[in-house]
Amino acid sequence: MGLLLVRYAEMGLKSPGVRRYFEKVLTHNMMAALARERLEAFVESQYGRLFVTTDRPEETAATLRRVFGISSLSHVRECSSEVKDIRRLALEVATPLLKDGSTFRVEARRNGVHPYTSMQLAAQAGEEIYEAHKHRGVRVDLHHPDLVVYVEVRDRRAYVFSEYLDGPGGLPMGSQGKVVALIRDERDALAAWMMMKRGCRALFVVENEETMRILERWDPEPRKVSGPAGKAVQANKAFGLVVGWSLDELQDNITLNTDVPVYHPLVGMGNEEVERRLKEIKG
Incomplete structure (x- = not known):
């Protein structure tokens, strides 16, 4: 059997009660990610750390490195x-x-x-x-x-x-409420990914299935919703809609014709940064 030591960063700054809630959400996400890959593991929580016991440590580590909220992990003895x-x-x-x-x-x-x-x-x-x-x-x-x-x-x-393996960091997905993500191209996928990293559970309105596959690697329980994006926000009591527009698109007065909040995580990024981040999440 192998043993993995899993670390989180931002969660450790929370009060004890909030940290316990975040650990519960993170543990659920870890087990869901492992279940999707048909990996069995036992997860134990200690103050500031999670320990994962498994008979397939290499595959387990590779899977956990795509779970939001994990800052790093190590194979330990x-x-x-x-x-x-x-x-x-x-x-x-x-x-x-x-x-x-x-x-x-x-x-x-x-x-x-x-x-x-x-x-x-x-x-x-x-x-x-x-x-x-x-x-x-x-x-x-x-x-x-x-x-x-x-x-x-x-x-x-x-x-x-002897080694630290980086995770995506951020907050456990689902700990910060829901957003609806419109998935039409890779920029939209990156925008959704960034909101997921900040702890939001994304509900996907998918117009491009190939692009959606980028995100399925990061969400073991993807939930797709149908209908106009604005109505999907209201029907699912989500905080708002996420799109991958650039600053130029906003300046061109492109609108979604919706009365719900719209989040633009990429609006401050140049094309080079967008391409670099897309390469990272695809890898």
Whole structure:
């Protein structure tokens, strides 16, 4: 079985009650995304972190990197918070990744009460790695190392890893209400994606099925609605309508002939930024 440590950013700034609600929404979205890919996992919440246990960690990580609200995740190995166990595990993690003559450093952080500081723990784990590999010319470099070994101690458990995998960030989709997204071209898809990243559940009025496939990778439970976009907003009690218009289109007085609020997430973007972001969400 593999273990993933999942981090969120903005959610951690909320009050405890709001954070618990956001964690509940995020966990639901994670499980929905995994279910769509037929991946089984167990999700456990600890303060500021989510832990995912699965027998298919690589595929699970790839899927979770498309879940809004996740800032990053890591494949981790687990041991007790005892220094001797952390030293042993740090060496096990580092050994297959160190090449002859390479450099490394250890970064440690803690949550809870322990008989050592984070700096002391980093020094202890670093000493274990250095002593085992100094005959290969391996050195410590605190500024520009070839490898960073991370240690995160949470109460009585410790987690050791070597890599951060970026997520999309933002807020859990569905935590900030509903919007109706008109999907006609790729700009509309990007506009909807940006509102989804800010926590909105998008209801899609689809006029281009090929473009819609871009968003289906990011929404495990896409909901399509029919009829005029303005009426769809009212019928579903959504906050408003989302479109991908540019500033030039607005200046040309293009209208949707609707009396509901219209959101324009791309209005401040140039064509180069739009293309760059589209390439990212397609990838």
